[in-house]
Amino acid sequence: MRLMPQIKGLLDFINNEEGTNFNKFPLGKSIKEETLNKLKESDIYKEVFGRALEVSASNVEFHYNNKDNFYIHIGKKGTYYIGQNPLGIENIDRFDFPLELQFNLKRGGRTKSQKEKGLVNFSFSGELKLKNSNIKSESFTE
Numbered sequence: 001m002r003l004m005p006q007i008k009g010l011l012d013f014i015n016n017e018e019g020t021n022f023n024k025f026p027l028g029k030s031i032k033e034e035t036l037n038k039l040k041e042s043d044i045y046k047e048v049f050g051r052a053l054e055v056s057a058s059n060v061e062f063h064y065n066n067k068d069n070f071y072i073h074i075g076k077k078g079t080y081y082i083g084q085n086p087l088g089i090e091n092i093d094r095f096d097f098p099l100e101l102q103f104n105l106k107r108g109g110r111t112k113s114q115k116e117k118g119l120v121n122f123s124f125s126g127e128l129k130l131k132n133s134n135i136k137s138e139s140f141t142e
Helices: 005-018 034-039 041-051 059-066 114-117
Strands: 052-055 070-073 078-081 101-109 122-130
Touching: 005 034, 005 041, 034 041, 041 101
Parallel strands: none
Antiparallel strands: 052 101, 070 078, 101 122
16 A cells, blocks of 8 residues: 555554554554654644645546546536546546645544543544646636
8 A cells, every 4th residue: 555655654653652553544443642642742743734735646646546536526627537538538638736635633532441541532534625726627618
């Protein structure tokens, strides 16, 4: 599995603190509250959650084409092909726009047993947005 260096850095931090070998989110189990607090003070946390990360169109192509997804529709912006146009759709533009990925980390609920053991759950999500929201497809007509 190919991970962005920043995501791998978060996992490495948690693994070093917990003595675990997590390789993806969601982790699948709780971590120590102390680990989450240390994570929030770490440089890698500030790098990931302190700003949006730029994602190139080629990264999007790699990710989606490996899942056999070749098209994307963006609201009123239009439909684009990603990397390849295997259906040969005419008058469709290639998706070639920089994106920004904003990460969010939220502490979740926990059971009484988890609380007694000092464990916490958390959710980690990312939201991908167009870096420039003013794009307009050449083939898109209003």
